[in-house]
Each structure stands twice: as C-alpha cells, then as structure tokens.
Amino acid sequence: MKTPTRNRRAEILDAAAALFAARGFHGVSIEDIGAAVGVSGPALYRHFSGKEALLTEMLLGISERLREQGARLATTADPDTAEAALDALLAGHIEFALRHPALIRVQERELDNVPEQARRAIRRLQRLYAEEWVAVLAELHPDCPQARLRAAAHAVFGLLNSTPHSAGELSPEAMAGLLHTMARAALCQIA
Amino acid sequence: MKTPTRNRRAEILDAAAALFAARGFHGVSIEDIGAAVGVSGPALYRHFSGKEALLTEMLLGISERLREQGARLATTADPDTAEAALDALLAGHIEFALRHPALIRVQERELDNVPEQARRAIRRLQRLYAEEWVAVLAELHPDCPQARLRAAAHAVFGLLNSTPHSAGELSPEAMAGLLHTMARAALCQIA
C-alpha cells in the first residue's frame, strides 16, 4: 500500500487549498481533507501538527513564493526602464493568479485564521512584496506620495486577483492580456 | 428594559456584518452576535429564523441595494454620453465600498454559505448589476466582445472592492479619487 507517494505533504496541501478556496477554512473538516487525498481523517496528523499548522504552511508558502518572484523580477538583469520592471511584475503576478486561483483565494481570505505569530511573518512577506511594486512605481511617479503608491498597488492586486471570481469566460491568454492592459493603464494614470 | 430599540433587526444585521467581515461566517457564533448587541445568545431567534437566514438577508440586502443603485445611476436623467453614466456608476460603487467596507467583504466572501435557493437569487441580482456596467461599457467599446467586457467589469469590481484591504492609509476622499482615476483608466484601455 505504498504507491509512489509523490510526497504526501504536497498532495495534502494541494487538496486542502482547493477545499479551503471552495468552502473556507472553517467550512472544511480534517476528515474532508483526508478524504480528498484518499486517506481518512486523523492520518493527516502524521504530516501536520494540526489544521491551523496546515493553513499556516500554505500561506507562508504562497507569500514566500510571491516575494521571491517579486524580488527576482523587479531587479531583473538590466532594468533599463522602470516600465520593463513593472511589466515583469505584472506578468509574473498574472501568471501566478491564473495558474493558482485557489491559492490566491485562500491567501486573500484566510489570513485571520492563522495564529498570531505566523500571521505576522506572512504579513511581513506580503509587505515586502508590495514594497517591490511601490519601489518600481516610485520610479515612474517620482512626486507621488508613498501612501498613494501603496494604495494603488493594493488596488491593482485587487484587480489582478479578481481572476477566481470571473472564471472561464475568457481563455487564459486573453484574460492575461486583458488584466495586463487594464492594470498597466490604471497604474500609469495615478497623478 | 425597552430602550428605544431603534429596530433590533437592523442593529443585529450591522453587528453581524462587522463580525462576519472580521472572522468569517463560520468563525462567528450566534452567542458572539448576541453579545455584540447586548443580548445573549438565543435571543436572536426572536428576529431571525437562524444563522443562515441572517446571512441570507444580509447578502440579499446588499445585492438589492447595489442593483437598485446601478439601475438608477446607469439610466441617469439625461446620459448624453456613456462616459457620464460610467462616471456615475464608478462614483456610486466607490462611495458604497468606502462607506460599508464590511458589507463589501461579506458579499465577496460568504456567498457559499447561503442556502442554494437564496444563493441563486443573490447571484441574479449581482448579474443584473454587472449587466448595467456591461451595457455602459458596450456603448464605449462597440466592437469589444461581451465576454471581454464582462471580465473587465469584474476586474474593476476587484479593484474597487480592494478598499477593505488597504484601510486608512489615505483619506476617504483621496482614496475615492484614486480609485476613480485608476478604474476609469483601466476601463478606457480595453481594446
């Protein structure tokens, strides 16, 4: 009974992400998650210390991944223009959002269900990611106050993360193009 | 013990909205909601038939309000230009989102916790509201396919509804102006 087991932890995290996205953290039971990966109930405690720990690891993973990607793309090899950096950030975020809508949804909705300490760590990563955007935007709009740039960045995150809501009407490529265009236009207009 | 009682139902709905926004539907107990309005626990059953019914009424109220506002603003007195109608829709939505961030949050997150039948009604109202936007956008972009316009509208809702995330950095007026500018720019660029 020991199939390849392409790492159970990852399998569990994926299944849990889909379930959390669909029904919310409190709307999903440990039993549900177990059933989704073909084991039943308390088997999960062999891999995670509890339900909150599972969510915590999930959110930390997402934030870390975005932050790493942001740091990499914002300081891309030779960013002659801030415009190029912005396009890279946009493309990266859009690709992530389109490829992992469930993760985006969970990241947006379930932060409050993570224990205090880990929540601070997650928020820190999110802040670092946002600061990459703000830095790039500051180059494009040198006399725009930081607070306004931060608000603009968060607004654009809202736009890009709307993906899970409007699922499937457009092809992924068309959707990516549309979001890129809209976000770019929105970010170039901030006085 | 019969203070003015400025309608308990409304009071309960407000308190529940704030709690649901903060901790999610399943994260809030009937006891919590009661405590928030100064009565304890099962007193709520004098006003609502259950927890789901409470959420249902809340979401129906929000959707109805937005739809009504949308219908009113989109067909405003004399809409010489579709641009004016779009500006009216934007201003209305932004005002609502800034004035009632908790309602926006609940509307975005808790639809799945509403029983099937009511959920369909809510979705219908949301669809009607979105169609107001699509109709106006169609005037501005006559040869843009409907699906793209719909996706654009939802993306802008994501942008405007990001308010609850980035709370308080900017003054409400500055925030309203920024959101209006960004959304307008985003919506004028869709090829």
Place this chain on the structure above:
DNA sequence: GGAGCAAGTTAACGATGACTAACATTCCAG
C-alpha cells in the same frame, strides 16, 4: 387590571469536529 404579545433569560439536546490513543501494516537496515 388582566389578557396577550414581544422580547429576553437560562438550561438542555444533538451534531459536528478537532484531536488523541491504541492498535495494524509495510518497508527497509543491520
């Protein structure tokens, strides 16, 4: 002034669900 309704109260029930305990199986390592 008492009938009746509106709006609370506390106590209890029943379900669900997170987590623990105790026990089984498979897979190597020595």
Place this chain on the structure above:
DNA sequence: CTGGAATGTTAGTCATCGTTAACTTGCTCC
C-alpha cells in the same frame, strides 16, 4: 529475521455551537 520507523486505521474524548424548550417580564389595549 527482526526491530523500528513511517504511515495508516478505528474508536473515543472533549469542546463548541446551532437550535429548541420552558419560563419570565414589561407594554399595550380593551
């Protein structure tokens, strides 16, 4: 071969929570 880790299983515990029941209390209207 054997013992021990890794990974499951089922049964049970304990807390929480939605909901109902039974009982109180004040207001209002004839």
